[in-house]
Amino acid sequence: MQTIAGFDFPRQRHYDAASHFWACRDDESSRTSIGIDRLGLEALGELAYVALPDVGSRIERGDAMGTLEAAKMTTELVSPLSGVVVERNDLLLRDPSPVNSDPYGTGWLVTIEPTDWPGESAHLISGPALDEWVAAEVERYRAEGWID
Amino acid sequence: MNDQAWRLLLDDEVEAGFGLAADETLARRVGCGESPPTLRLYSYRSHCALVGRFQNVEQELHLDFCREHGIAVNRRPTGGGAIIMGADQLGVALTVPGRDRHAYGGARQLMERFSSGLRQALEGLGIDAAFRRKNDLEIEGRKIAGLGIYRDRSGGLLFHASLLVDLDVALMLQVLRIPFEKIADKDIASVASRTRTLRSILGADLPFDRVRGQVAEGYASAFDIALAPGEWSASEAEAIAALERSRYGTGEWVFQRTEVPDLLGASRVRTPGGLLEVRATLAGKLIKAVYLSGDFFAPEASVADLEGSLRWHSGDPAAIRATLAPVYARWGQCLEALPLETLVAAILQATRQAQPPAEPDTVPDPSSDPYGCFVTPGTQHA
Structure with a gap:
């Protein structure tokens, strides 16, 4: 586990500052998994339901790719990347609890074939910038009352 | 006073599809800066039944009854349970731009103020109400309003509440599929007497518009903001009509199904009190909910408190225990007959044995036209 400011943020992932989604690219296949980061989940609470896009559907960065209902709110899932969905975590449709218990593992949402990884990943947070961003986000979430 | 003003929209006799499309459209447009922050106080045409975002309609509603009685059925963008809405239930929808935190703060802070606006409104009517877990507004332990948040991808936030000015309990029980129907039969007679509405407290002649005015004042005070009466703009009306056509007016939206199974479980244990x-x-x-009954002695309000604390709650034993402990601390000796660990064990036994309910007779064709309802499991208002 790689912890920053008390929250688990694995360093081999890229994070979307706006949606608190993560993206993890397989360099060999170029396919990229997408999920929700730990801080985003803290703001949502326990998930009750999730709706995900169909395999083969095209998603655009910043657009809704699904919906979820959690303890604290219902919200649209905003994609951090553009691409075509090649795999969907169907187990979550029946039991979304892995998203809360294992957000970077069995709680992944979809895998996509990105259409512009070089361009769009530049907008995501990764590498050395991660520490400062996570620390600032934790502070902001505390100030706004999302987390205790 | 804050130098910004919110638009105040008043709407009555609203059709279910239009009402829901209007709220979602406003959330998106306010988030994008295309519409001003808006407080909408409205009522639906009697009656409609609205299920929560992910509920299965046929599991929540008596669809044959709705069809026979012209009760519209639809699906909210917000979560939670099924409710009936009509001329005597006040819909409250506040839409604000969630990303402008300097002006409005975060969603959770907003929820507290949103709750505060409603509570201040009731105080103005002389009613002392309390919030439970920031989502249920209660009077003497009985739910009188349910609150929900929807966050649009634009960042726009929709805070939704339905306030019971009055309620046709008999109709509600015919529209909603009450869990444990056979067991619930013996309880139905007590539902009406246990339901709290503003008119049951303040008198049958309480004008709907007095409540609406008080709610507007409550929000103006809670957010320290002016309210400017307004109308839908032409572009808003166009966007609402488009969303109604593409979503809220379609069977694909109303009759969509979730794969998360609905389950029912029961247990029976002997306690020191019975x-x-x-x-x-x-x-x-x-x-989703627990219902406690038996021949043990405990004040009805304390049992309602226990039940209310576990609505839409994690099934994790430690989380259940952590939630119930403060309720026991609050009621002290009143719950002596019902030890905490005995109750936790009974709840866990019921949840572990939970099974899918019998399938309703009628499973609608998703391509069929929705015909109308807005709803929370009826027992939540009990």
């Missing part, structure tokens, strides 16, 4: 029966409804691993 027999305890626990009935639980679950959405997968999540507790």
Whole structure:
């Protein structure tokens, strides 16, 4: 586990500052998994339901790719990347609890074939910038009352 | 006073599809800066039944009854349970731009103020109300309003509440499929007497518009903001009509199904104070509601407090215990006959044994036209 400011943020992932989604690219296949980061989940609470896009559907960065209902709110899932969905975590449709218990593992949402990884990943947070961003986000979430 | 003003929209006789499309459209447009922050106080045409975002319509509603009585059925963008809405239930929808935190703060802070606006409104009517877990507004332990948040991808936030000015309990029980129907039969007679509405407290002649005015004042005070009466703009009306056509007016939206199973479980245990029966409804691993009955002695309000604390709650034993402990601390000796650990064990037994309910007779064709309802499991208003 790689912890920053008390929250688990694995360093081999890229994070979307706006949606608190993560993206993890397989360099060999170029396919990229997408999920929700730990801080985003803290703001949502326990998930009750999730709706995900169909395999083969095209998603655009910043657009809704699904919906979820959690303890604290219902919200649209905003994609951090553009691409075509090649795999969907169907187990979550029946039991979304892995998203809360294992957000970077069995709680992944979809895998996509990105259409512009070089361009769009530049907008995501990764590498050395991660520490400062996570620390600032934790502070902001505390100030706004999302987390205790 | 804050130098910004919110638009105030008043709407009555609203059709279910239009009402829901209007709220979602406003959330998106306010988030994008295309519409001003808006407080909408409205009522639906009697009656409609609205299920929560992910509920299965046929599991929540008596669809044959709705069809026969012209009760519109639809699906909210917000979560939670099924409710009936009509001329005597005040819909409250506040839409604000969630990303402008300097002006409005975060969603959770907003929820507290949103709750505060409603509570101040009731105080103005002379009613002392309290919030439970920031989502249910209660009077003497009985729910009188349910609150929900929807966050649009634009960042726009929709805060939704339905306030019971009055309620046709008999109709509600015919529209909603009450869990444990056979067992619930013996309880139905007491539902009306246990339901709190503003008119049951303040008198049958309480004008709907007095409540609406008080709610507007409550929000103006809670947010320290002016309210400017307004109308839909032409572009808003166009966007609402488009969303109604593409979503809220379609069977694909109304009759969509979730794969998370609805489950029902029950247990019966002997306590120092007598027999305890626990009935639980679950959405997968999540507790939707628990119902406690038996011949043990405890004040009705304390039992309602226990039940209310577990609505839409994690099924994790430690989380259940952590939630119930403060309720026991609050009621002290009143719950002596019902030890905490005995209750936790009974709840866990009920949830572990939970099974899918019998399938309703009628499973609608998703391509069929929606015909109308807005709803929370009826027992939540009990």
